[in-house]
Amino acid sequence: MVPFRKMHGLGNDFVVLDGRAATLPVTPARAAAVADRHFGIGCDQFIVMEPPAPGADVFMRILNPDGSEAGACGNATRCIAALVAEERGADRVVVRTIAGELPVERLPGGLWRADMGPARLGWQDVPLAREVDTLHLPLALGPVSDPAACSMGNPHATFFVDDLDAVPVTEIGPRLEHDPIFPQRANIGFAQVTAPDRMRLVIWERGAGLTLACGSGACAAIVNAVRRGLTQRRATVTMPGGDLIMEWRESDGHVLMTGPVATSFTGTLDLEALAA
Numbered sequence: 414m415v416p417f418r419k420m421h422g423l424g425n426d427f428v429v430l431d432g433r434a435a436t437l438p439v440t441p442a443r444a445a446a447v448a449d450r451h452f453g454i455g456c457d458q459f460i461v462m463e464p465p466a467p468g469a470d471v472f473m474r475i476l477n478p479d480g481s482e483a484g485a486c487g488n489a490t491r492c493i494a495a496l497v498a499e500e501r502g503a504d505r506v507v508v509r510t511i512a513g514e515l516p517v518e519r520l521p522g523g524l525w526r527a528d529m530g531p532a533r534l535g536w537q538d539v540p541l542a543r544e545v546d547t548l549h550l551p552l553a554l555g556p557v558s559d560p561a562a563c564s565m566g567n568p569h570a571t572f573f574v575d576d577l578d579a580v581p582v583t584e585i586g587p588r589l590e591h592d593p594i595f596p597q598r599a600n601i602g603f604a605q606v607t608a609p610d611r612m613r614l615v616i617w618e619r620g621a622g623l624t625l626a627c628g629s630g631a632c633a634a635i636v637n638a639v640r641r642g643l644t645q646r647r648a649t650v651t652m653p654g655g656d657l658i659m660e661w662r663e664s665d666g667h668v669l670m671t672g673p674v675a676t677s678f679t680g681t682l683d684l685e686a687l688a689a
């Protein structure tokens with residue numbers, strides 16, 4: 414039996430396993446079985462903590478409910494950093510993912526600020542299937558069109574809309590996620606800017622579907638909003654699960670994300686009992 418911890422950031426929820434001391438028999442199929450909301454524990458992402466490379470405090474492996482692996486998960490980055498920081502009595506932790514190192518620091522009021530690294534803006538970075546301007550993708554479906562794209566270690570496209578409530582997210586989200594312009598699929602954000610320092614955001618996540626919040630999606634949304642001249646570099650992004658304070662730092666192009674973390678419950682699970 415393997416201990417697990419159920420955590421979330423703004424309702425974007427995770428089953429977290431600790432594979433630092435011994436390699437766990439995790440497979441994409443087992444991650445998908447655990448993530449299943451009816452037949453498993455249920456989560457938006459299955460997270461495995463692994464031993465870090467030098468320079469980091471922990472390696473975080475991120476698996477979506479469809480078993481696919483992701484390079485970034487902003488909300489899980491804060492959760493895992495908080496776990497490791499508590500263990501060590503530290504206020505600053507470096508989390509490594511397959512996409513890079515992410516320093517995270519404790520702030521007053523139970524908040525954690527993650528440096529999510531630089532937004533990457535080239536079409537090959539996202540990646541896109543062919544050379545197009547990442548500020549204006551030739552993509553439209555139903556009431557949405559003309560998204561901007563970037564990579565935060567994972568692929569994102571943000572559609573800016575006048576009325577977020579009028580967007581049929583669950584209908585068009587999966588079709589946009591799988592559009593041929595995204596060879597690795599993409600996380601699809603729908604953003605409504607409500608003030609120069611505020612926006613509302615709903616994300617259809619690659620490999621996960623509709624979630625209550627997406628940290629890397631909020632990073633992409635602030636970056637793309639600033640590139641379009643729609644918001645300031647610092648803004649509050651309100652998602653169905655709550656708020657993140659976002660900043661696209663001018664000095665180095667890194668994106669800073671501040672928000673809460675929470676543990677819902679702990680338990681044990683029998684990974685070997687699940688089909689590999």
Ligand SMILES: N[C@@H](CCC[C@H](N)C(=O)O)C(=O)O
Pocket residue numbers: 425457458475477482483484485486487488489567568600618619620621624626627628629630
């Ligand atoms: N919920 C995450 C993003 C998780 C990965 C994403 N679904 C992908 O496949 O890229 C976040 O908070 O950033």
